Amino acid sequence: MAVSSPEGQGQFPLPKILTYPSSTPPTLITQGAEGRVYKTTHLDPSRPCILKYRPPKPYRHAILDARLTKERITAEAHVLARCAREGVPVPAVYATDPRAGWMMIEYIDGVPVRQAINEFLGKRPETDQEKVAAEETDNVPLIELLRRIGATVGGLHGTGNVHGDLTTSNMMLRPFSTTIAAEGSKARMVEGDVVLIDFGLATQSSSEEDRAVDLYVLERAFASTHPRAEKLFQHVLDAYEKSFKKAGAALAKLEDVRRRGRKKSMLG
Numbered sequence: 001m002a003v004s005s006p007e008g009q010g011q012f013p014l015p016k017i018l019t020y021p022s023s024t025p026p027t028l029i030t031q032g033a034e035g036r037v038y039k040t041t042h043l044d045p046s047r048p049c050i051l052k053y054r055p056p057k058p059y060r061h062a063i064l065d066a067r068l069t070k071e072r073i074t075a076e077a078h079v080l081a082r083c084a085r086e087g088v089p090v091p092a093v094y095a096t097d098p099r100a101g102w103m104m105i106e107y108i109d110g111v112p113v114r115q116a117i118n119e120f121l122g123k124r125p126e127t128d129q130e131k132v133a134a135e136e137t138d139n140v141p142l143i144e145l146l147r148r149i150g151a152t153v154g155g156l157h158g159t160g161n162v163h164g165d166l167t168t169s170n171m172m173l174r175p176f177s178t179t180i181a182a183e184g185s186k187a188r189m190v191e192g193d194v195v196l197i198d199f200g201l202a203t204q205s206s207s208e209e210d211r212a213v214d215l216y217v218l219e220r221a222f223a224s225t226h227p228r229a230e231k232l233f234q235h236v237l238d239a240y241e242k243s244f245k246k247a248g249a250a251l252a253k254l255e256d257v258r259r260r261g262r263k264k265s266m267l268g
């Protein structure tokens with residue numbers, strides 16, 4: 001959707017940086033509860049970027065709102081920068097203006113992992129009701145993707161950060177530079193590096209409990225987004241276990257977190 005349209009423009013003025021002559025007219029990608037995500041360019045029209053913008057919330061006290069917005073943008077940009085420094089695959093931070101409520105980050109040219117998995121599953125010959133069997137050879141490319149997810153989350157945790165909102169929508173699949181699968185093949189849909197995005201709820205933590213909660217959130221999100229592949233989730237955890245020294249302890253804690261989750265759902 002082009003921002004020049006009335007829906008794209010909305011009730012808030014665009015951040016000033018988007019009026020610079022070198023920036024390409026922004027396209028609104030999503031509009032969530034907290035903010036908007038645009039695609040535009042940074043400094044050079046050939047360098048695509050994502051602009052995350054948190055507009056002022058008229059229903060919130062103005063001074064409090066300005067402070068919260070500034071803190072959240074700063075926190076998100078800090079975690080991204082920290083991860084990038086440690087070699088965790090995340091978008092690079094290009095520019096931030098926490099007071100104005102925006103940050104510009106690297107555009108990841110790929111599809112959300114959610115979409116890749118669903119397209120892969122959609123191409124299966126089976127009927128919708130049928131669950132994907134854990135041992136099917138047909139699933140090998142998907143299993144490899146799940147293993148890359150586990151390793152990437154482990155890499156994040158190993159650097160002392162937790163994500164806070166792990167879902168397959170908050171991961172992008174960036175195609176490998178040298179593609180292995182043949183063009184048009186099903187395997188190609190799930191090939192690529194997993195890049196973690198959306199660090200709005202991320203925090204610095206090395207606690208087993210926080211790591212386990214991160215995994216639990218992903219496990220639940222996975223089961224509801226990809227019910228047909230629920231049985232394959234174990235591959236995420238298997239790869240996670242091998243990805244850093246303390247992973248085993250986090251997985252042991254995951255058992256407790258699941259138990260608590262079950263108890264809570266029984267109580268309603």
Ligand SMILES: Nc1ncnc2c1ncn2[C@@H]1O[C@H](COP(=O)(O)OP(=O)(O)O)[C@@H](O)[C@H]1O
Nearest residue numbers: 029030032037050091106107108112169197198
């Ligand atoms: N760096 C990026 N590169 C490409 N697409 C992105 C990037 N960041 C976000 N997106 C797209 O915008 C969507 C929303 O961004 P996200 O950071 O998850 O914000 P929200 O808090 O609204 O969920 C993502 O699901 C993805 O499709």
Ligand SMILES: [Mg+2]
Nearest residue numbers: 169170197198
């Ligand atoms: Mg998101």
